[in-house]
Amino acid sequence: MRTLALRGGARVAVVAAEWRDAFGVVTRGRVQLELRDGEPGPVLGRDAGFWLRGTGVRALRNPGRRTARVRIVTPGARTVTRRSTHPYTGHRTMEDDMNGMNDTEVVAGPAPGRSSRTPRLLGLAGIGFAAALAAMAATTLAAALAQAAGVDFEVPDGGETIPLPGFAVVTGFFSVVGVVIAVALLRWSARPARRFVWTAVSLTAISLVPPFLVGANTATVVALLGLHLVPAAVMIPTLARSLRARTD
Structure with missing residues (x-):
């Protein structure tokens, strides 16, 4: 026994x-x-x-x-x-x-003063931040290509044109939010991968609403929608796979 x-x-x-x-x-x-x-x-x-x-x-x-x-x-x-x-x-x-x-x-379980989950959490965070950098680069590149194709990214309601660095900053911020959500689910959820995918897809769907509300022209709206999907296509599969690998 x-x-x-x-x-x-x-x-x-x-x-x-x-x-x-x-x-x-x-x-x-x-x-x-x-x-x-x-x-x-x-x-x-x-x-x-x-x-x-x-x-x-x-x-x-x-x-x-x-x-x-x-x-x-x-x-x-x-x-x-x-x-x-x-x-x-x-x-x-x-x-x-x-x-x-x-x-x-x-x-x-963890030895006194040290959590056994720490390596898993740190590993997930490292992969997440690497994916965030990739998402920032991919989104900025896509925005540059759209701009070269004639999309002006002008937002009439604000009277401004969205600069390319702005796409990188916004993408980086929300990608880090996604990493934090994934780490929290790995720490406290019994099925983190499934819940992360559901949460991330829901938030991505919500993020597709604002481009329709800024009063931009059709080309800008379509480009903004696509630029919302680019980082999602990078972050969601990467973090979901990493979560599954750490819970199997």
Whole structure:
């Protein structure tokens, strides 16, 4: 038998070979089951027991701040005399035998003073900022090409012409906002990639409204719409792929 310790906010992937026929019991705190499609599953409290084989659970999470512990009866242990067909069941009929076995502890989560999520978050942020630079360059280049083709980017309501550096600044700002959203979802969401795509696409759709309201000519409106889509085409797929890679 072994004990799995999950520090606050920690997540540990379920390896099928390690959980084959194993029975787990939450002995301290709460443990949330993360389903195969990334959906958050049930939260199990103290004294709750569960099987994982065939349930579609891909990870265990600690949704709280205090360390949670799970006792795991490994295959071949003399205490496992029968198996339940239900994934979640009580464990008190096994408690006496379990208490009499040798116990080893495996700790999952950050060491004191350091978060295990930090490398993942920093990696995502680095990729995001690199993508933001690429989006700025692509948008500025597209604006320059549109300007060379005769688009004046004049905004009658403001009486000004949008300069090329302005496209880079605006693109950079909103790209950084997208990176911050992605990092926040990776830190706190059980399915960050899906929620990021939904949020980013929604915000992109909203951003397509203002070009119709500034009173510019048709060529400028069409060019502005396209320039809103260019950074979205760079940032959304890049960050979504990075989020999936860090949650699989």
